[in-house]
Amino acid sequence: MPESEAAFLARYRRADFLGQLTTVDTAIFGIVDGELSVLLVQRQDHPSKGKLALPGGFIDEALDDEITQTAHRKLLAKTGVTSPYLEQVETLGNATRDPRGWSVTVLFFALVDHSVSLAGPTFEEQADKPRWVPVIEALRTPLAFDHSLLLARSLTRLRKKTRYSALPLRLMPPAFTLTELQHVFEIVLDEPLEKKSFRRRIEEAGLIVETGNMKTGKHRPAALFRIGELRDDFVFPRPLDESRVGVAHT
Amino acid sequence: MPESEAAFLARYRRADFLGQLTTVDTAIFGIVDGELSVLLVQRQDHPSKGKLALPGGFIDEALDDEITQTAHRKLLAKTGVTSPYLEQVETLGNATRDPRGWSVTVLFFALVDHSVSLAGPTFEEQADKPRWVPVIEALRTPLAFDHSLLLARSLTRLRKKTRYSALPLRLMPPAFTLTELQHVFEIVLDEPLEKKSFRRRIEEAGLIVETGNMKTGKHRPAALFRIGELRDDFVFPRPLDESRVGVAHT
């Protein structure tokens, strides 16, 4: 008589089966002083002790019901941000990325409004105090493990989606002008955009709402907007033109 | 004096750290008798014994250098296809998806030319003989674990990419007509496409090459094409129109 599933599970001893080391790492992006920046921590322990790394860590089965929760938990601990935009990028697993052996990491990226991050009450107590590093700089710094690759992949994803979605909205503070929003898109893409096209596109999409207030300063006041109803799966009907810089196409 | 990384690794005992059960599952799509179908296996062991499942399994650290290799290995064993199109979809991890405990699965999908699959020499010997199941049917069948969800996610990804890329080309046999190719796109999207627009789009993209041969039959002969140089990151300049069927947009 074949064994039932219940009987199978009763005699199943999990410790008999060694799984891979599985971590969650997150590239947290924000705009700091007009630069696209990423939050990095300095590793306090071996391996890669002392090197800068993307914040991350092991799944805690007691705390995390779901893998995205691991990312949220780590992110809250580092930044104090409770509900950022969080997106899974990809999973890398191989024999060489961690000297301790075959390991798997699930990579996420997060977009936060930098101005409200780092506000977590427990933040100052942390040993591996996170710092914002401009991505240009982070990309040429050798990071811990394969985190340089993870960062590059996250950035690629962010840039690609910025061409056809409104993702960078998640980097904005509660109120902003269209010019400021355009600047953020330009910072992310690292390329200038055309004003009229940009404004038309954003406004016709109905993603943002006028607050009624104006931002005043030395020049003509600008209308302030806030984010309206944002669907994660919103896409523009057409992507922004590829800039053909350095792209061969026979 | 602080410990060196070498010393740390020397005393590091991997078995002291239990990782999550990490599996790789693949939704293998092909066109069978004019229907989009997925290759499923019947589970031979607990848990979910007897249920249909996506082919997959544990990473074998001795065989797999890299996680994609696990997917390739499993796929080869089931179909005999050595170099299919294989794409990572996402990673799901939670406490409930496997009754044995917290588990993680890395989901891939593959596209194969059905006509050359199932040709593997070792295929007939396998106990969990794979079968092609039309996706419509597979979607309403309760699959093992959370594989119904995995299948749905894979299908969503395939359909979305079909709107702006030429992915379904990977489902085609070595030679095919434009009409046949259009049919495959229509089967994937489950919606009719306009002939002229489709042909113009495909031909101007330069993705396929005329073989010089014609497919003859009862009617006017049709030019036969083969796949040319296919870049995985090719995208059309604009996506196909969303069909607004059932889509509310205020």
Place this chain on the structure above:
DNA sequence: CTAGATAGTGGCATTGTGCCACTATCTAGC
């Protein structure tokens, strides 16, 4: 030779972005 069927094309409409000049409205400084 014709009907029927599928292959393949011509050509205009539609839509959203690119482009760029132009107008609008503020402050600072005289």
Place this chain on the structure above:
DNA sequence: GCTAGATAGTGGCACAATGCCACTATCTAG
């Protein structure tokens, strides 16, 4: 008050790729 300078915001046409649909082309069957 007036003007220069700067940034905000718009008008309007060009352009490119897809949507649409009618039309032509070429085969087989009988």
